[in-house]
Amino acid sequence: MELVGTDNAIPLRVAIVGSGPAAFYAADRLLKQAGLKVEIDMFERFPTPYGLVRTGVAPDHQKIKSVTKKFAEIASNPRFRFYGLVEFGKDIVVSDLREHYHQILYATGAQADKRIGIPGEELKGIHAANEFIGWYNGHPDYRDCQFDLFQERVAIVGMGNVAVDVARILCLTPDELAVTDIASHALGALSQSRIKEVYLLGRRGPAQAAFTNPEIKELGNLADADIFVLPDEAQLDDSSRAALDASDDRVTRQKVEILQGYASRKPAGRTRQLSIRFMVSPVDFLGNTTGQVVAMRLVKNALYQTEAGTLKSKATDRVEELPTDLVFRSVGYRGTPLPEVPFNERWGVILNEKGRVVDPESQQPVVGEYCSGWIKRGPTGVIGTNKLDSVETVNCMLVDLAHGSILRPSEPAGSKAEHLVRKRQPNYFSFADWLRLDAMEVKIGRAQGRPREKFTRVEDMLAALGR
Amino acid sequence: MKIESILATKSLNVITVRPDQSLKDATDLLMEYDIGALIVVDDLGQPVGIISERDIVREAARAETILSQTVDRVMTKDLIIGSPEDDLSAVLQTMIARHFRHLPIVDQERLIGVISIRDVLKVQLDEYKGEVDTLQTQIIEGQD
Numbered sequence: 001m002e003l004v005g006t007d008n009a010i011p012l013r014v015a016i017v018g019s020g021p022a023a024f025y026a027a028d029r030l031l032k033q034a035g036l037k038v039e040i041d042m043f044e045r046f047p048t049p050y051g052l053v054r055t056g057v058a059p060d061h062q063k064i065k066s067v068t069k070k071f072a073e074i075a076s077n078p079r080f081r082f083y084g085l086v087e088f089g090k091d092i093v094v095s096d097l098r099e100h101y102h103q104i105l106y107a108t109g110a111q112a113d114k115r116i117g118i119p120g121e122e123l124k125g126i127h128a129a130n131e132f133i134g135w136y137n138g139h140p141d142y143r144d145c146q147f148d149l150f151q152e153r154v155a156i157v158g159m160g161n162v163a164v165d166v167a168r169i170l171c172l173t174p175d176e177l178a179v180t181d182i183a184s185h186a187l188g189a190l191s192q193s194r195i196k197e198v199y200l201l202g203r204r205g206p207a208q209a210a211f212t213n214p215e216i217k218e219l220g221n222l223a224d225a226d227i228f229v230l231p232d233e234a235q236l237d238d239s240s241r242a243a244l245d246a247s248d249d250r251v252t253r254q255k256v257e258i259l260q261g262y263a264s265r266k267p268a269g270r271t272r273q274l275s276i277r278f279m280v281s282p283v284d285f286l287g288n289t290t291g292q293v294v295a296m297r298l299v300k301n302a303l304y305q306t307e308a309g310t311l312k313s314k315a316t317d318r319v320e321e322l323p324t325d326l327v328f329r330s331v332g333y334r335g336t337p338l339p340e341v342p343f344n345e346r347w348g349v350i351l352n353e354k355g356r357v358v359d360p361e362s363q364q365p366v367v368g369e370y371c372s373g374w375i376k377r378g379p380t381g382v383i384g385t386n387k388l389d390s391v392e393t394v395n396c397m398l399v400d401l402a403h404g405s406i407l408r409p410s411e412p413a414g415s416k417a418e419h420l421v422r423k424r425q426p427n428y429f430s431f432a433d434w435l436r437l438d439a440m441e442v443k444i445g446r447a448q449g450r451p452r453e454k455f456t457r458v459e460d461m462l463a464a465l466g467r
Numbered sequence: 468m469k470i471e472s473i474l475a476t477k478s479l480n481v482i483t484v485r486p487d488q489s490l491k492d493a494t495d496l497l498m499e500y501d502i503g504a505l506i507v508v509d510d511l512g513q514p515v516g517i518i519s520e521r522d523i524v525r526e527a528a529r530a531e532t533i534l535s536q537t538v539d540r541v542m543t544k545d546l547i548i549g550s551p552e553d554d555l556s557a558v559l560q561t562m563i564a565r566h567f568r569h570l571p572i573v574d575q576e577r578l579i580g581v582i583s584i585r586d587v588l589k590v591q592l593d594e595y596k597g598e599v600d601t602l603q604t605q606i607i608e609g610q611d
Binding site for chain 1: 468471472474475476477478479480547548549550552553554556557558560561564570593594596597598599600601602604605608609
């Protein structure tokens with residue numbers, strides 16, 4: 001058994017749960033290990049791979065999605081298998097994987113949204129931003145969500161790139177959207193949108209905003225939306241100015257310059273108005289008699305410095321009312337616990353140490369179980385950040401393999417795992433099946449002048465392959 | 468990015484020492500857990516100081532027989548404490564400006580972790596490398 005993974009022995013069998021960037025980068029790292037005989041089976045609950053690259057990256061950011069070419073190349077390795085439409089916790093469970101694999105890697109992401117936690121959050125018209133993003137990106141879970149785009153005023157609470165994506169999509173014209181791979185149902189609804197005013201709301205100032213410079217720069221170049229920043233909110237407070245002056249942070253300096261540039265812009269009379277507001281926090285939502293949100297009360301914030309140097313917000317006594325009929329919250333995300341996998345409720349991630357899953361009782365690593373990506377560290381970084389994250393986890397896997405600290409499966413053959421999957425999910429999608437679906441999406445989309453036309457229901461995907 | 472993203476992949480165990488323990492005990496703990504500093508806590512588990520390998524070396528240069536002395540004679544009592552919501556970039560700036568390398572993290576009056584300047588730098592470096600990798604992939608794979 002000590003020879004697992006070497007040339008003269010049985011291959012190291014690894015199960016990866018999830019098929020987003022962290023999953024593919026981990027697979028790539030394992031497959032590239034010189035002298036390691038490894039076989040990887042990747043399990044995904046949808047027929048389609050790539051996680052948030054397919055269902056999270058904005059449809060008008062096609063270049064970012066080009067990373068899927070790299071992932072498809074990884075999947076073409078004969079030692080890699082994809083089992084799509086196989087749900088962990090339902091079609092297969094931990095004990096199944098322990099019987100068939102030496103190591104299990106969870107890379108399931110973090111898509112559960114955090115709530116703001118203020119009165120009125122249950123009113124109609126208030127949504128999680130990730131539901132809207134899933135809806136316009138053709139995520140099957142959000143296919144049938146309803147968003148009232150006949151309203152005129154929408155507020156987005158949060159200042160990360162997710163919030164910026166939502167604001168931008170709401171401000172794009174039908175012509176701009178029509179050349180993206182946005183889901184058809186969303187294209188139709190957004191083309192009929194009557195939204196005129198979009199507000200992005202951040203609790204801190206321009207120097208603390210989490211969005212990145214290319215994303216905020218893009219908002220200033222929209223074809224039919226004027227961008228507004230209040231001049232007094234674009235100015236840095238004394239603490240922010242002092243912190244920026246004391247650092248060599250050119251990125252933040254540039255961000256502030258971009259925003260101050262917006263503050264001095266004259267409106268060009270475009271159809272939509274996109275306002276970026278700083279130093280404000282919603283304190284409650286106000287509804288009408290039908291339970292529909294009609295406004296939110298915002299408190300103006302001031303900044304104070306913590307002992308460790310962070311500039312945090314605190315409420316002042318100045319309150320204003322912002323009329324709004326539609327709200328998206330984007331104030332953070334957390335992972336969802338997986339059945340029988342230790343979870344750290346505090347951080348919303350799998351309980352782990354550098355990617356080794358940790359038992360909550362003994363606080364020792366669980367033999368043979370690992371995690372990577374957002375379910376390991378939380379929702380931070382860009383796609384490429386997951387590569388380094390996965391390298392750290394895979395390095396732990398290799399060290400443990402060298403020490404013989406792996407699972408001892410009773411059925412370590414690939415054919416046995418395939419037999420199990422066929423029994424539990426006869427309609428599973430192989431990677432070849434996905435490539436057929438992919439080719440169909442691209443063909444239909446190209447005929448319309450779009451990168452692809454996504455299948456957005458699992459039953460449609462099955463039907464497309466004659467199942 | 469916030470401190471909590473570092474804490475998410477760290478051990479739940481915070482290695483601590485009491486003020487009345489000996490420097491020999493402290494040195495043993497530093498060796499056993501292969502860490503650079505210990506948080507000094509009182510009987511209620513509240514942080515009252517920090518003692519680093521550098522503190523011990525500095526004291527050893529002054530007096531040869533220091534290991535029987537107690538931790539509180541050497542520890543830094545002017546403790547800076549962080550929270551999980553602190554910004555990494557701000558914390559790094561503070562660590563550099565005020566010349567310290569370990570930051571105890573307290574949440575709801577409970578010591579929940581310690582981060583080192585190495586932790587912060589690693590996360591920031593990974594972030595930059597990730598951005599470079601993402602951009603390179605877009606340039607290479609984005610060519611039709």
